[in-house]
Amino acid sequence: MLGLRLYMAQRITALLMGPFVLGHIAVMIYAIQGGLSAAEILGRTQGSVLWFLFYGLFVVAVSIHGAIGLRVIAHEWGRVQGRALDVLMWGMGLAFFALGARAVWAVTFAGVVT
Amino acid sequence: MPSDVLHVTIDRANGPESFEVPAYDNQTVLDVVSWVQQNADPTLSYRFACRVGMCGSCAMMVNGVPRWTCRTHVSKVTDGAAIHVGPLRNLPIIKDLAVDMDPFFDKWVAAEGVHHGGLTRDDSIAVVDEGSATRVEANAGIECINCSVCYAACDTVAGNADYLGPAALQRAWTLLNDAKDEGSVAILDAVSGDGGCHNCHSMGSCTLYCPNELDPMSAIAGLKRETAKNFFWRGR
Known part of the structure; x- marks a missing residue:
């Protein structure tokens, strides 16, 4: 159900998410100190390759990590197995990625490109 | 009376x-x-x-x-x-x-819990350094009596029928650390499969209930470390 590759994928994405979570929380606390408006935040994120990479990689890591975690729960608690388990994992992973990528795109390059 | x-x-x-x-x-x-x-x-x-x-x-x-x-x-x-x-x-x-103990012993074999000899009767007996770090690791787990108490205690086995279980994985770990055993590649492959050591959630019931006070949970953690090292260094 969980071989070496999936295990490593989940552990490596966990390692990535550690600094991402800390960075995210630090920026959230910093950003609201002076009462930043949404427009001001968007002004800093729009067109920023740095924020695109930061949250883009964060979303990729979360999608992989979360999908594998749900795979384990679905198997051990929901008795889902075989092909259905793979479909569930990939489906959830792609759904997480789509939701996250859409949001990252919206605050970085959506307004810039179109 | x-x-x-x-x-x-x-x-x-x-x-x-x-x-x-x-x-x-x-x-x-x-x-x-x-x-x-x-x-x-x-x-x-x-x-x-x-x-x-x-x-x-x-x-x-x-x-x-x-x-x-x-x-x-x-x-x-x-x-x-x-x-x-x-x-x-x-x-x-x-x-x-x-x-029926068959699933327990079948998994013991599936985890490569068998001797992998490389010597013939004409070779001298492999030298075992009792003080070496690997021998200490192997010694820590060899007193297993196959009673299946850890297997019965394990909630991961309860939820995942393919999981090899604490006893089989602990034996794989002792053999991996045994100077007389030459099956390290086979062992690491066997414990890296779908039912392998990576399914362990480290809940520790095996170690808590082992009547011989062995520590399968730490043995499984050792397997996770070795397989992870292999993943980075040898890509398998």
């Missing part, structure tokens, strides 16, 4: 059955089960052999906890004067308290 009476409940095919068993000062759970079989109901099936904690045959669930019954004193596990005995968890029941 019996000083009192024990209220014993035994899980059988048709549901739990109650027995009144004379209580003695020195009495193991296996003594209680044997008393029932010899004096109350000869059709009761259970399994034991050595009666001294060596053979690993007599493990059962006692008041919900897996134990080696021949070395478990009634006085340490009774709830008042009541005691509930059932077949080991996570294994198919053959009859009453006797479970």
Whole structure:
């Protein structure tokens, strides 16, 4: 159900998410100190390759990590197995990625490109 | 002389059955089960052999906890004067308290818990350095008696039927650290599959309930470390 590759994928994405979570929380606390408006935040994120990479990689890591975690729960608690388990994992992973990528795109390059 | 009476409940095919068993000062759970079989109901099936904690045959669930019954004193596990005995968890029941150990031993082999020799009878015996770090790791786990108490205690086995389980993985770890064994590649491959060591959630029931006070959870952690190192360095 969980071989070496999936295990490593989940552990490596966990390692990535550690600094991402800390960075995210630090920026959230910093950003609201002076009462930043949404427009001001968007002004800093729009067109920023740095924020695109930061949250883009964060979303990729979360999608992989979360999908594998749900795979384990679905198997051990929901008795889902075989092909259905793979479909569930990939489906959830792609759904997480789509939701996250859409949001990252919206605050970085959506307004810039179109 | 019996000083009192024990209220014993035994899980059988048709549901739990109650027995009144004379209580003695020195009495193991296996003594209680044997008393029932010899004096109350000869059709009761259970399994034991050595009666001294060596053979690993007599493990059962006692008041919900897996134990080696021949070395478990009634006085340490009774709830008042009541005691509930059932077949080991996570294994198919053959009859009453006797479970089918085949899945347990099949997984032992699937985890490559077999000797991988590389020498012939003409070679000299491999030198074992008793003080080496790998030998210390191997020694820590070799006193396993295959009683399946850890397997019955493991919630990951309960939720994931393909999981190899603590005993098999601990044996794989001892062989991986054994200077006389040359099957490291086969072992690491065997414990990296779908039912391998990476399914362990480190809940620790194996280590908590092992009657020989072994530490399968740490052995499995060792396998995780070695397979991860292999993943980075050799890509497998």
